[in-house]
Amino acid sequence: MGAHRALLLFVPAYASEDWPDLEYLRDEYREVRATLADQGYEIDGSSGCDTYTAAELLKRMSRFIADAGRGERQLVYLSGHGFHHDGRHWFAGADSDVGLLGAQTLQATNVELGSDWARQVDRSAVEQAMFVVDACRDRLVPEGRGELGSPLTPPVGNDRLSFLMACEPDRPAAVAGHAEAPDGRYSLFTQALREVLADTQTALSADRLRDLLESAMEDLRTRQAKPPRSQVPRLSGDEGGPRFDVLPARPEPGGERRNRLRDHAVWSRTTDRAEATELLE
Template identity: 25%
Template sequence: MGKSWRIGALGAALLGLAPPAMADPPVGTCGTAPLRGDRVALLIGNSAYNDWEWPSLKNAVNDIDHVCDAFAKAGIAPRIVRNADMASLDAALTRFAAEAAGAKSVILYYAGHGFEYGGRNWLVPMDAPPAARRADVEKRYLSIEAAVRRVVPDGAFTLVFVDACRTADPVVRIEDADVARGDAGSAPLGLLDIGQGAVFYSTAKGRPALDFAPVGSPVSPFAAAVVKELAIPGLEIGDYFKVVAREVYRRTHDMDLGPQQPFHYGSWFDDFYLVAPPELPAAAVAALPTPAASAASPAGTTRGAATPVIDPLGGIGLDRLAIEDEPLLIADVLSRHRAGELVALADGGHPLAQQLAGYMFSLGVGVKQDMARARAYLERSAEQGFPAGQTELAYLLLGSDPSAADKARAQTLYRAASDAGFSKAKTHLAYHLARGSFGPPDFAASRTLYAEAAAQGHPAAMFALTHFPDLRAANMARLRELADAGNPEGNHWLCEAQFDGKRLTGGAEDCAIAARAGFAGSRALLAHAYAKGEGVAADPKEAAHWARLARDLPELRQDQRDLVAGIGE
């Protein structure tokens, strides 16, 4: 209904799952000081609903206290509003707008009950009724869009976090709406139109947002992940969203109402960081002990003349490098090692650190983007015969309008890494051989390489093999195993595999799971399914919703852009 049924205090008690008694954290002073600087945040948490008209949400206020401390440490000046009625919210917005007048970025974070009505989204003040007439909605509830317009100065970057349920059951009853005759009733929180910026929902449309996970946690899984990943400096906001979403998914995968899948959308021209990337000199100063790791096996320990040196990256093997999404891998590494430490290892000759540093500098993940340094580190990693470095360098060489020499060298690098058994290189090389990137297409060699990569667990290779009739069933089963294990990439490729000839032949639920996880192609296919009524009931609003989210992602393929062209536009 609101932020959670089962996981709210009332729902847990009804199911006999009330959390153990826990003392509420003391309310601190965070969020009470005058705002300073050009990055500010307004944090609104409504917990103390009366448990009759509205289920109370034990952790909503805890959430904003938790987030407040993290934002303050990140240099974002916060203002907190706890358990506010409509008059208090109005006064808080007026005060915040005055204080934020010169801000360059404004964050609005809301934890509580919310709903959509009349094309706008509303948060629920403490004194709001569970039912209202159409004319009274604006008097009793606070429009999130209106709040954004009030507090965000012209030209400032807007970032909105919404931690609230988005289930289908009406949160507010519109008393004089005749839904049977086509009048609009209330609905789950929908898309916000905020201009330049981004919106980050704690859960997908139609899904609950858990108030705690596991049982007894003092904060929601969304707030916990927002704070945990904020400790990683230098994540561009899009990458930050990805790692927060993965963390929430992990925390809630085994919950009865899980998994919970946060998702984001928005439009912004320049990179935006909650925690800016560090300034790193060309040669890092504070280096970790640098093991002379071999190119064949960078993990483990190395033996010097006296004492073995523990490799700080020893837990990352080639099998993991071959199949894990790079932004998620980098975020995991940066949660344990500072960017400067990785660069110091790279400068000391560590081939894995060189490959990671090359990726980081090429895309500006954890550091400021610097293509010259990216190329230099990848060259050094590849020179040592490190397969992941060879693959990343080959990918960079083919990135934009490659010369004949670049293509020839990329092919050589892909073949070397493939011959070393690196599944990601096998998949890349198979794709280019089938495409004819290096000469006449070689479909037989492509199929062999895809089969080898799929056997090693590479999801994209499994998908490629579903196009061969004699291999389709086995590889669909492989992808299903990935999906059932909680990896939404499996759902994504199942969605793609079941879309044939511009018709979704099955797997709408796989498309939905992957769409909620942020896969651009799955969002486009789900939009198409809703528009055509294939695998799901036709729903123009849902079609427009997912088409817009798909088009917002730059990685959406052109054929899929064409597929959703005109939907919701």
Template identity: 30%
Template structure:
């Protein structure tokens, strides 16, 4: 009996991922279609590899997966029925599809293995599977829905509808469009009008999207919005410079509470932290500017002040967490490391990699700032101003910004310059603001470079700086070019920058592109495209109030 039990256990352990019965309240259905016949449909070598790769990562993250490989319409229908029955009590459901797809009649369709490349309107539902219908079948009421779609979205028709006369203005098939879901999010591997690469670099066993989805899933505690951003950046990096690249994933959706694919760890509070700022007899030095990755003396030695001063925090934090668990960073912070205190303070302030705890964030930032660490001073100043500040908090924030700025920290210079222009610390001081922006721009801070485009005497030189940044493959350069030309009413000169930055997920560029399509500025007026980008812009919480007002009424 023991031998039989051992054999059964070994068999269960070696069974393919995605074949076991679904258990738990987080489940996933992964559909991969690779073996298209190559004369009616291009084959996709890696689609099945992709879902196998993702399956293992989901399973490790505590998500119960079910896989469907190379399925025809009958097999897909049976798989949906079985999955829906097993997932009836789930609180979150993931649908991941890799294969061919298209949009027709306001709905999006995936292509089964036995589907023809041409059909008639009346046969669409018999031949292809509606993604919207699949979601409706498998997601219980009230469950969080997360849809991943890894499919090309190029303009060439995927399916020909034989009885549609496009010459007379009837709409044929189109690239996959926006899915309507309730509580949840949709993550496309590529932007509208762009291909989804099956491999990058050539010879890769999985697509760049699947590779990035799995790589970033190894970072615990990324809220789904932050997770989307770091996956998108990773795909962009993998495909930049390729013939059909860069590939730019994008996401949209609506959810009311933080959602994590991998939950943030529980990290106990040290008693010393609850008692306020812990005195330090000998403050450790700030991190070196040398790139010494992971030395025994200082595991954060490769993160220089120069990097802290210009890089977006979500990207930097994701990179750090990919190499150092949150608990290790907290231990370093508790041990007095000023950079770790600043990083952990940021993490707790926004719930990145850990559960959000503003009081704990402030305690760590106070410790970092008390050591004279410029990044800690800047982050503490920002936290004070963002949380219903008292007059004393405003005065202290000013002093912290000045201290960090005087230490040469570019991000603090940019923040201080903005607040001086806005009159947060007294009457607006444009001359001092411009000088601070210029100092930060010299260090390469993109937001400061953008700000200098508002001053006539520095506009041309800083537009050139942003162009160089964009040409180097940084979409933030495209975004700020879009914003700068929109503000100067010369948007037609940067409409391609707006499109690239919008595809990269920049909220402001999406709003500006929506407005451009609505007004026909730099592009042919197109109400559908305007509505498309307006919806994507509205779904991003960082969209500014003035930009929300800009697209009010577009797309309903």
């Protein structure tokens, strides 16, 4: 099985007043990075938490996918603001401008989460890729400029690319806690993901991760003094198709050594195999 690599791009502040700043993302970036590293992910050097413009986000994401090694599994984690407009999904760059909803403005200052990423993945050597998007924090409705609503479905992936979205298309993603609390403010989705990954010691598919996230998010939600509305993460594609291996299967401690010894000719002449197995543990 190939390596697992992650690119983390968090955008905590924005030039436009249409997008409130998300300063708590700076702590979340460090925490998510540490959690993934603890689970064996190689964190790409282009990762960071900064005021990335849409052009910079596109460059880092495209380069990450293009540089994939054969058999590699890639996770792209995007955290910030996002929206849906004209049937398309967008992740907001720090320079995001939604004042004019023209095609050129949208494409120049936001990253579209559409079919082009599936084509880039298909052209690369990557085995599987998954975009984790914690960006549906607001259903922004600029006054007098039309609605930036939410889509009915997550972005469309394919056999090699999945999208894991923090919430259902018609719901905002919740932020829990408060600035004065010891843990400050935090994303319900990202906190749940960190807890699920930290507690998992076996193979974990994207389907299973989504199910565990839903349960963990509900537990976190109900423990709040003022619980937000229920939030359900969404995964692109139909159930049962090829899924991103979030965590690979881990061999049992000593398993490889036991198998080598059992293949040895001496094993067939061992009379007390139960005792021999116990000694090998």
